[in-house]
Structures are given as structure tokens and as C-alpha cells.
Amino acid sequence: MKKVLSIFTIAMLVISLVGCQAQDALSVFERAASDEISLMASYEAIEETDVNNQTLDQLSFENIQQLSMTLGTDDMTNLEKIAYIRSLFEDIQIAHAQNILIRYENKDSWSALKLCVQAFRDAELTLTEDDQTILLTYKTEFSIRRLEVMETVGDIKEMLMELKGLYDLDHLDVIIQNFEAILDILEMRYDHMLFVQATLIDVNSILTSYLA
Numbered sequence: 001m002k003k004v005l006s007i008f009t010i011a012m013l014v015i016s017l018v019g020c021q022a023q024d025a026l027s028v029f030e031r032a033a034s035d036e037i038s039l040m041a042s043y044e045a046i047e048e049t050d051v052n053n054q055t056l057d058q059l060s061f062e063n064i065q066q067l068s069m070t071l072g073t074d075d076m077t078n079l080e081k082i083a084y085i086r087s088l089f090e091d092i093q094i095a096h097a098q099n100i101l102i103r104y105e106n107k108d109s110w111s112a113l114k115l116c117v118q119a120f121r122d123a124e125l126t127l128t129e130d131d132q133t134i135l136l137t138y139k140t141e142f143s144i145r146r147l148e149v150m151e152t153v154g155d156i157k158e159m160l161m162e163l164k165g166l167y168d169l170d171h172l173d174v175i176i177q178n179f180e181a182i183l184d185i186l187e188m189r190y191d192h193m194l195f196v197q198a199t200l201i202d203v204n205s206i207l208t209s210y211l212a
Contacts, residue, residue: 025127025133026127026135028136028139029135029139030114033196033199033200035142037107039149040106040193041103043099043153044157046092046156081172081173081176088179088180089179092179092182092186095183099186102190105197106193106196109197109201113203113204120207123211125210127206127210135206142196146192149188152185155185159181163178
């Protein structure tokens with residue numbers, strides 16, 4: 001049912017592109033971009049109190065052997081699972097830091113674009129039909145992509161809370177499952193923010209070409 005609803009929603013978004021043609025394409029894109037920046041602000045932060053090296057130290061071990069990344073979790077020994085968990089934790093830290101960085105970059109790009117939009121309007125310029133189509137296509141792409149992203153808001157916090165008090169040998173598989181899911185979400189968000197960044201830069205370039 002959820003999949004059918006998502007397909008219907010996407011279809012309606014595509015149809016809305018036609019309806020937007022009668023509107024100011026720049027205003028339509030501007031509102032959509034603003035929504036994306038607001039969505040990024042809703043991503044939950046991973047705090048030091050959620051999980052840290054001290055917490056992982058509860059999974060004590062010695063003489064860990066080199067982990068083969070081709071192994072499924074069912075084939076791993078406890079020592080290998082602990083090593084994999086630590087590797088996942090490091091990847092989560094890196095991915096989270098990258099997401100924070102690109103989020104700030106996008107805020108800067110958005111601020112620069114708003115100034116360019118204001119200059120464009122002050123000069124009473126008009127977009128060509130081709131450029132209007134580009135902006136409206138970006139708007140629709142934003143709307144389609146953000147459906148998946150919005151569904152993950154709060155999930156990371158929830159999965160970390162599920163692990164509270166479970167950092168022991170009896171729950172290694174649960175830790176791996178949650179850490180892998182968290183990393184997937186962070187990577188998906190990064191890909192989305194990377195698309196937003198490229199779009200903001202491209203639209204800024206389009207508008208700047210009119211002001212030259």
C-alpha cells in the first residue's frame with residue numbers, strides 16, 4: 001500500500017510540472033529550494049552521548065584478525081563482528097561529518113542564490129522557455145527525491161536509542177544491523193544534498209548569465 005501511494009505521489013508531482021508552466025518558474029523553484037534547505041535542518045545530529053569509543057570499549061577484544069569484508073555476518077566470529085562494528089562506527093563518523101559540511105555549503109550556496117534572484121528581479125529580466133523548463137524540472141526532481149529522504153528523519157536517533165545498554169556480545173548482530181542502516185541513511189542524505197548543491201550552483205549560473 002505504501003509503495004502504491006509513493007508511485008501515485010510521484011505521478012502527481014510529474015503532472016504538476018505541467019501546471020507550474022503557467023506560474024513564475026523562478027518563484028516555483030525558489031520555494032522548492034527553500035524547502036530542501038529546511039529539510040536539511042531537520043536531520044538529526046549524532047551526539048557524542050549517542051555512541052562513542054568508550055561505549056564500544058564495552059566490546060573488549062584482543063588480537064583481532066584482519067576482517068574479510070566478503071563475509072556475511074552469519075559467517076563471522078564474535079571477534080570479526082566486533083572489528084566490523086568498529087569499522088562501521090568509523091564510517092558513520094566520517095559520513096556524519098561530511099553531511100554536516102555539505103549542509104553548511106548548501107546554506108551558503110542558497111544565500112548566494114537568493115542574492116542572485118533578487119538582482120534578477122530588480123533588473124526585471126525574464127527567463128527563456130528553455131531555462132524555465134530547466135528550473136521546473138529541478139523543482140520536480142527535488143519533490144521526488146525528498147520523499148525518500150523525509151521518511152528517514154528521526155530514524156537514526158531511534159536506532160541509536162534502541163542500542164542503549166546493548167553493547168555486549170549478546171547483541172552484536174543487532175548492533176551491526178542498526179549501524180549498517182544508519183550508514184545507508186547518511187550516505188543517501190549525502191547523495192541528495194550533493195544533488196541539491198549541484199542544482200543551486202547551476203541555477204545560480206543560469207541567472208548570472210542574464211546579469212552579465
